[in-house]
Structure formats: C-alpha cells, structure tokens
Amino acid sequence: MALFMKAYVYVSLKKSVLDPQGKTIQGALNKIGYKGLQDVRQGKYFEITLNGGLSKDDAQAEVERMAREVLTNPVIEEFRFSLEE
Amino acid sequence: MALFMKAYVYVSLKKSVLDPQGKTIQGALNKIGYKGLQDVRQGKYFEITLNGGLSKDDAQAEVERMAREVLTNPVIEEFRFSLEE
Known part of the structure; x- marks a missing residue:
C-alpha cells in the first residue's frame, strides 16, 4: 500500500516587500x-x-504546482516546500 | 562579532481543532x-x-519563550521552531 505523504509549504513575502504585520x-x-x-x-x-x-516524484511536482499556481501570489510572495514520507 | 541568527517559528492548529480555512x-x-x-x-x-x-542557548530560550507566550494561542495552537546561524 502506498503511504500517506506530508507536504509542508512555506509562503513568505519577498524580501523587497514591506511587512507591516x-x-x-x-x-x-x-x-x-x-x-x-x-x-x-x-x-x-x-x-x-x-x-x-x-x-514521490509526482507528488513533488503536484505540490510544487499547487504552491506556485494557487497558494502563492507571485507578485509579492515566494515559497519553499518540503515533502516527507 | 556575533552573527545574526534566524529563527523560524511554525504555528499550527492542534490536530483536535477543526480548520475550516x-x-x-x-x-x-x-x-x-x-x-x-x-x-x-x-x-x-x-x-x-x-x-x-x-x-545560541539564550537565543533558543528567548525564541521558545516568544513562541509560547506571544505567537501561539495555547488553547488551540501548537508550535515548533528551528534556529539557524
């Protein structure tokens, strides 16, 4: 059986963007x-x-796509992610 | 000279708490x-x-204290953190 994988996506404001919060x-x-x-x-x-x-490879690609296309606003934010089995 | 250290604090809802968002x-x-x-x-x-x-030890303690006392609501949230030099 395939195991559940966990992906952690971190979205932060770009260095050049002010963060009043x-x-x-x-x-x-x-x-x-x-x-x-x-x-x-x-x-x-x-x-x-x-x-x-x-x-694992597909998951990596899918999570990257989600992070890039949906979870991040590319104008002001950047992301990194990690995948764990 | 002392170096800048970076601390990363991750706050998430406890497993038992619903996350409608x-x-x-x-x-x-x-x-x-x-x-x-x-x-x-x-x-x-x-x-x-x-x-x-x-x-490093003081920083570790200080960040943990900040995370526990200010950044996290202990009723519904939990945190983990890491420190980088």
Whole structure:
C-alpha cells in the first residue's frame, strides 16, 4: 500500500516587500521586553496530506504546482516546500 | 562579532481543532483539479532575525519563550521552531 505523504509549504513575502504585520509583531515583542530582535516577518504555512496515490516524484511536482499556481501570489510572495514520507 | 541568527517559528492548529480555512483551500484545490489531496491545514509562520547579541542557548530560550507566550494561542495552537546561524 502506498503511504500517506506530508507536504509542508512555506509562503513568505519577498524580501523587497514591506511587512507591516511583521513590524507590528516586532514592536509588540519589543514593548513586552523581548530582547535581541532585529526583524520579524510573518508568512503562511500549509500542511498538506497526500492520499498516497502518487509516486514521490509526482507528488513533488503536484505540490510544487499547487504552491506556485494557487497558494502563492507571485507578485509579492515566494515559497519553499518540503515533502516527507 | 556575533552573527545574526534566524529563527523560524511554525504555528499550527492542534490536530483536535477543526480548520475550516484549510478545508476551504482543499475544496478549492480539488475543484481546480489537483489530485491526491487527503487533507490541507493552514498555519502561521514567523521568520525572526536576532541581532546577534545573544548566545545560541539564550537565543533558543528567548525564541521558545516568544513562541509560547506571544505567537501561539495555547488553547488551540501548537508550535515548533528551528534556529539557524
């Protein structure tokens, strides 16, 4: 039987794009007293369980396609992903 | 000179908590024609740059404290994090 695979997709704003949400979190953390913060940026994170009907290579391609075409806005965001068996 | 460290904090809903946002994304992906999806869950992701004033151990403790006390709602969420030099 094919095993369930897990894919983890991380979507973050491009370096060149301002992240006011991250800045707000950083300001709040500073105010509460956390030290040593240089920068905070927030992104999204998707945990995708695949039903095992795909080979590892197919799964890799399918997840990359999903991440690129649907989960990411290519104008302002970039993504990376990993696949686990 | 101390180096900047990067911390990555991943916050996700606990397994026992329903994730309607993830379900909606899953439904949309299915409708568009992506195959092999069993489950989709969405989480948050924080990229924290530390200014290098902390030792690795202190940074580890500080990031864990931030994640536990501020970035995560312990009632419905759980987190994991990694630290990179």
